[in-house]
Structure formats: C-alpha cells, structure tokens
Amino acid sequence: MDQYFVVGNPIKQSKSPVIHHLFAEQTKQSLNYDKKLIDDDDFEQAISRFKKANVKGVNVTAPFKERAFNLCDELSEFAAKAGAVNTLIIEEGKIKGDNTDGVGLVNDLLNHQVSLSGQRILILGAGGAAKGVVAPILDHQPSQLIIANRTLKRAQDIANQYPNKAIDVLTFDELANVSVDLIINATSAGLNGQSLPIPPSIITPSVICYDMTYGKELTPFLTFASQAGCEKLIDGLGMLVGQAAQSFYLWRGVMPQVKDVIDKLRAQM
Ligand code: ATR
Numbered sequence: 001m002d003q004y005f006v007v008g009n010p011i012k013q014s015k016s017p018v019i020h021h022l023f024a025e026q027t028k029q030s031l032n033y034d035k036k037l038i039d040d041d042d043f044e045q046a047i048s049r050f051k052k053a054n055v056k057g058v059n060v061t062a063p064f065k066e067r068a069f070n071l072c073d074e075l076s077e078f079a080a081k082a083g084a085v086n087t088l089i090i091e092e093g094k095i096k097g098d099n100t101d102g103v104g105l106v107n108d109l110l111n112h113q114v115s116l117s118g119q120r121i122l123i124l125g126a127g128g129a130a131k132g133v134v135a136p137i138l139d140h141q142p143s144q145l146i147i148a149n150r151t152l153k154r155a156q157d158i159a160n161q162y163p164n165k166a167i168d169v170l171t172f173d174e175l176a177n178v179s180v181d182l183i184i185n186a187t188s189a190g191l192n193g194q195s196l197p198i199p200p201s202i203i204t205p206s207v208i209c210y211d212m213t214y215g216k217e218l219t220p221f222l223t224f225a226s227q228a229g230c231e232k233l234i235d236g237l238g239m240l241v242g243q244a245a246q247s248f249y250l251w252r253g254v255m256p257q258v259k260d261v262i263d264k265l266r267a268q269m
Contacts, residue, residue: 003054004033004251007046008061011037015265016059019244022264023256031056031252043067051090057251058088059244065099065128072097081135081161084128087247098250101129102136104243105184105212111242111258112234114208116140120180123147124172124196124221125187126154129212133186134158138165146180148172148198149187172197179204183225185211190220203228212236216269238262 006016012035020033038046043064050058060068065084069075072085076098079085085097109116121142123130126149138145146168149155159167170178176199183203189196190213203209209225214235218226222233241258249255 002031002056004031004057004059005050005055006033006035006059006061007038007043008035008064009038009040011035011061014061015240016061016244019241019261019265020248022261023245023248026260027248027252027254027256029252029254038064044071047071047088047095051093051095056090057247058090059247060086060088062128065132069097071095078102078132078135082132084132086132086243087250089250098247099132100243100246100250101239102133103246104239104241105133105210105236106136106140107242107246107258108234108236108238109182109210111238112232114182114210114232114234116142116182118143119182120144121146122175122178122180122183122202124183124185124198125149126151126158127186127188129188130186131158133184134162134167138162144168144180146170146175146178148175150197173199175199175202178202180207182208182210185209185213185219185221187221188213193220195220195224198224200224200228203230205229205231208232208234210234210236212239214240237265241265 014035017033024031068085073094074096079097079099082099087098089096117140119142147155148170155169209230211219211221214237241262
C-alpha cells in the first residue's frame with residue numbers, strides 16, 4: 001500500500017492523518033498516512049530514509065518547511081516564491097516540492113463565496129504563513145494587496161519577491177487611514193495569547209475577516225473583529241483541509257471534496 005507521512009516537531013496535534021484517511025475513503029484510494037515526530041538534527045536524514053523506503057509523499061510542517069525547500073530536486077512555482085515547502089512528492093528517486101497552503105486558503109475563500117479578484121486585500125503578518133499565500137492570492141488579481149507587519153522589513157522582503165506587482169507595505173499604525181475588503185490574519189500573535197495592535201477603524205460591517213488559525217472557540221483576532229463590527233468571520237479550518245486536499249491531488253491525481261471533511265473535524269472539536 002502506498003505510504004505517506006506528515007512530519008514536524010511537535011506533531012502530536014496534527015489532524016493530517018485523519019484528513020487524508022477521510023479523503024482516501026471518499027475517493028476509494030488505497031493508502032496509508034501516518035504522523036512522525038522528527039528531531040531537529042534528523043530532518044534531512046529522515047527524508048532520505050523515507051525515499052529509500054519507497055514512501056510516496058510527505059507533508060512537512062513547522063519548523064521544517066524552509067529545510068524541505070532546500071532539499072528538493074525540483075520546486076513548483078508557488079514553492080519557489082514562498083521559499084517554503086509543505087508537500088514532497090517522491091517519484092522515480094526525485095523529490096519535488098510544492099506549497100499548497102496558498103491554494104488551500106484561496107479555495108476556502110472561494111468556497112465561502114469570497115472573491116479575491118478586484119478586491120482590496122490586507123495580509124497581517126510577514127512570517128512563513130504569510131509568505132506561503134502571497135503568490136496564489138496575486139494570481140487572482142486583487143485590485144490592491146497590502147502586507148502589514150510589526151517588523152516592516154519582513155513585509156518589504158516579501159514585496160521585493162514580486163518586483164512586477166505593486167504590493168503596499170505598511171505598519172499597523174498606518175492602517176488607521178486605510179480601507180480594505182478582506183483582512184487575512186497570518187500572524188502567530190493569537191496562538192501565543194497576544195493581541196494585535198491594529199486600529200479598529202479598519203474593520204467595518206462589510207469587511208470580511210479571515211484567520212489562518214482556528215480553534216473550538218472564536219480565535220482572538222476574530223473576536224476582536226466581531227467586537228469591532230465585522231459580520232463575516234472565517235477561521236482557518238477550511239484552509240487546513242484545503243491544503244491537504246491539494247497535496248492529495250498532487251499525489252493521487254484525484255481532488256477530494258472538502259466540505260464533509262471540514263464538517264466532521266468541526267464536530268469533533
Ligand atoms: P509563521 O510561520 O507562523 O508565520 P513566523 O515566521 O514566526 O511564524 O511569523 C510570525 C508572524 O506573526 C510575524 O509576522 C510576526 O511579526 P514579526 O515579523 O514582527 O515578528 C507576527 N507576530 C507574532 N506575534 C505578534 C504580535 N504579538 N504582534 C504583532 N505581530 C506578531
């Protein structure tokens with residue numbers, strides 16, 4: 001049976017095995033998918049062992065996405081732009097790297113009837129999570145893309161990756177005079193119990209607020225957005241399932257349906 005893994009450190013929390021087994025059941029594919037904790041000094045060797053053992057594919061999560069990028073024989077355009085890889089496809093002794101996070105986000109937004117084309121989009125944060133989604137968002141031709149970050153240089157570094165696109169780089173303070181249609185939180189502030197210093201004036205009832213993180217309760221960013229008057233709040237559970245669906249498609253050539261899987265995970269939370 002074809003074997004797949006998700007690797008990271010920590011990895012206990014990963015829902016990927018559950019998601020991929022649900023996809024396999026739905027699409028009648030025969031495969032096995034397990035999670036594996038990898039020591040910090042063992043990542044490259046672990047991937048090499050997988051390759052020798054004829055493992056077909058690997059999902060890579062924190063903190064190894066940049067190291068996965070560095071060990072690939074070939075990279076997709078999205079992976080090359082992101083500088084990070086979350087999906088390894090092992091074929092004929094070669095490792096191809098892709099990044100499905102951005103496709104997962106964009107598809108989840110489209111599933112929520114949120115269009116990107118012609119819209120003014122604000123990304124909060126300029127770390128790995130933000131970097132991974134910029135290229136697929138730009139492919140949908142927003143009228144404006146702003147990246148706001150506490151450390152301005154990191155946002156500027158992302159913008160510099162796209163010399164032919166006009167990406168605006170702002171501090172959180174500068175957002176006070178800005179108006180947008182969609183705000184995507186790609187910071188890790190909420191995960192660490194910290195709040196974001198964004199001006200509430202940017203959130204109006206018609207703005208859509210998306211948080212790449214998710215939880216049983218409304219996330220801190222979505223709670224803030226709700227209190228500031230936002231009426232359409234979306235968390236990142238659909239993005240998680242969407243990036244997995246795109247990895248599954250790259251490996252198996254079949255695109256699974258995400259809705260039932262998202263509903264099942266939501267019910268288990
Ligand atoms: P990830 O891979 O999850 O993106 P990361 O690369 O460490 O993790 O990036 C975390 C992001 O959250 C960064 O944009 C970070 O801002 P800095 O670049 O200034 O560090 C942002 N972030 C984390 N905690 C924050 C906080 N309390 N306020 C504002 N931004 C925060």
